[in-house]
Amino acid sequence: MQMPKRAATPQQLTDVFFRHMVGNMRNGVLAIARDGAVVLVNDEACRLFALPPGPTLVGQPFADILRKHPDIVRVLGGAFEMVTLPNRAELRLTSTDTVIGYTLSLVRDEAGATVGAALFFKDLTHVEQMEERERLRDRLAAVGEMAAVMAHEIKNPLAAIEVVAGLLRRKAPQSDDVQALVKDIISEAKMANAIVQEVLAFVRPVRLQVDRTSLADALASAVVLADGKATRGSILVDMALPPQLPLLGADQHQLTQVFTNLLINAYEALEGRGRVVITATVATTAAEGALLPDGHQPVATVVVDVTDDGSGMTPEVADKIFNPFFTTKAQGSGLGLAIVRKIVDAHEGRIDMTTTDGRGTRFRVTLPVEPHKHATHH
Numbered sequence: 001m002q003m004p005k006r007a008a009t010p011q012q013l014t015d016v017f018f019r020h021m022v023g024n025m026r027n028g029v030l031a032i033a034r035d036g037a038v039v040l041v042n043d044e045a046c047r048l049f050a051l052p053p054g055p056t057l058v059g060q061p062f063a064d065i066l067r068k069h070p071d072i073v074r075v076l077g078g079a080f081e082m083v084t085l086p087n088r089a090e091l092r093l094t095s096t097d098t099v100i101g102y103t104l105s106l107v108r109d110e111a112g113a114t115v116g117a118a119l120f121f122k123d124l125t126h127v128e129q130m131e132e133r134e135r136l137r138d139r140l141a142a143v144g145e146m147a148a149v150m151a152h153e154i155k156n157p158l159a160a161i162e163v164v165a166g167l168l169r170r171k172a173p174q175s176d177d178v179q180a181l182v183k184d185i186i187s188e189a190k191m192a193n194a195i196v197q198e199v200l201a202f203v204r205p206v207r208l209q210v211d212r213t214s215l216a217d218a219l220a221s222a223v224v225l226a227d228g229k230a231t232r233g234s235i236l237v238d239m240a241l242p243p244q245l246p247l248l249g250a251d252q253h254q255l256t257q258v259f260t261n262l263l264i265n266a267y268e269a270l271e272g273r274g275r276v277v278i279t280a281t282v283a284t285t286a287a288e289g290a291l292l293p294d295g296h297q298p299v300a301t302v303v304v305d306v307t308d309d310g311s312g313m314t315p316e317v318a319d320k321i322f323n324p325f326f327t328t329k330a331q332g333s334g335l336g337l338a339i340v341r342k343i344v345d346a347h348e349g350r351i352d353m354t355t356t357d358g359r360g361t362r363f364r365v366t367l368p369v370e371p372h373k374h375a376t377h378h
């Protein structure tokens with residue numbers, strides 16, 4: 001005969017509720033017993049550490065299941081020895097290149113004896129990337145401000161040099177020597193003036209004229225403009241765009257500028273021969289590369305790749321390419337990519353680069369189909 005089922009006791013209800021709460025937490029939780037056996041591991045922890053589902057792990061030694069994450073093994077392993085536990089620490093999981101913030105606590109029983117340790121943690125990768133971009137923006141603002149002041153200061157004496165040289169030319173109409181020298185002075189002054197103008201164009205805040213913009217049109221204009229500004233030689237430009245690209249909320253003129261600068265760099269890296277491939281895709285999920293403006297919810301995004309099979313870059317060069325005035329070219333201004341970054345930022349987009357020295361380079365521009373605010377970027 002079966003016993004009638006009894007209602008759950010308050011204690012049982014609490015236990016079940018507690019299990020569900022921990023299981024569904026948006027923070028990772030991993031707890032071990034004194035002997036090192038895993039007692040509890042929730043879904044988020046399994047996701048972050050790329051582990052199989054929790055129940056199969058319980059009872060196993062933590063050092064075994066986490067062997068791919070030696071950093072975590074070290075932290076957990078030290079829990080029982082540490083005099084004071086870190087309040088809030090961060091570490092990078094070298095295995096998956098994820099940054100986590102964590103706190104470590106000891107689990108004590110009613111008598112105060114240490115029976116285990118628990119690690120609570122959160123994925124900070126996204127936060128860290130945002131901070132990194134923030135720092136870059138600050139640096140750009142500081143350098144830009146200085147450059148603007150210098151450009152303004154240089155403009156006046158430059159104009160004066162041109163005027164004085166003109167006077168000198170009239171003073172000695174007979175002397176061919178003087179005429180030739182003065183001509184040089186004026187042409188050099190004009191060149192300096194062109195550089196000053198480019199600097200001022202760079203430091204001026206980006207004001208967007210946002211409209212329904214066709215990416216295909218912007219790319220087509222960019223190819224024409226780049227052909228006029230750099231030597232194309234026998235370089236092939238291969239453009240593969242899907243037929244149904246949505247119109248973007250973007251500044252047509254400035255978007256064209258972005259791709260013009262990228263194409264000019266690609267041509268220069270190819271030195272007259274090779275191939276540039278331009279592709280575009282629409283992304284709607286984080287996995288496809290869609291932007292997450294609020295950190296959680298993906299928005300419709302267009303991903304444009306400009307890939308060349310040119311010189312590529314060394315890691316040292318790759319580190320600095322977005323810095324204003326950084327150039328490896330004798331005649332370079334080093335402002336092309338700084339301007340690109342500024343315009344992409346103003347569109348609330350992203351720009352990423354991957355390169356292999358000697359093999360080629362890919363620039364990836366990621367733009368929201370609809371930017372939120374049409375802010376002014378300095």
Ligand SMILES: Nc1ncnc2c1ncn2[C@@H]1O[C@H](COP(=O)(O)OP(=O)(O)O)[C@@H](O)[C@H]1O
Binds near residue numbers: 317336
């Ligand atoms: N497609 C590319 N391939 C190789 N190197 C590149 C590429 N694009 C940019 N670079 C590197 O980045 C540097 C900065 O580029 P940029 O800001 O456009 O300035 P500039 O073209 O005037 O040098 C270049 O000098 C070059 O070293």
Ligand SMILES: [Mg+2]
Binds near residue numbers: 261265337
């Ligand atoms: Mg350039």
